[in-house]
Amino acid sequence: MDEAIKFEARVLEAPDELREVGERIIEQFKTVYDPEIPVNIYELGLIYKLMIDAGGATTIRMTLTTPMCPAAEVLPPEVESKARGVEGVSSVQLDLVWDPPWSIEMMSDAAKLELGMI
Secondary structure, eight states, rough: TTTOOOEEEEESSSOOOHHHHHHHHHHHHHHOTTTSSSSSHHHHHEEEEEEOTTTOEEEEEEESSSOOOOTTTTTHHHHHHHHHHHHOOEEEEEOOOSOOOOOGGGSSSHHHHHOOOO
């Protein structure tokens, strides 16, 4: 992925076309909620990396709040499906990872505010 654009936490500088695809994918991530927590997975910090190459091949690296998360069978397929539905995405590879382990420090301020943590 020489020309891959990597999104870590937020959309980085990228050619307009790829940046727009990445932003549309992130908007889709924001429609996916952990069924036990009333905050979307993007604000929870469950998306570790989003890479899109010039051909639209997309790789998502994500985690869950715990390896025993009851939503483990539901969230990854939903995330993959949402990304596949974005115009400009030609394929999706989703990697579910446990390192680094998720912690509340990975949540955005908006998520912490929503949960009454700040």
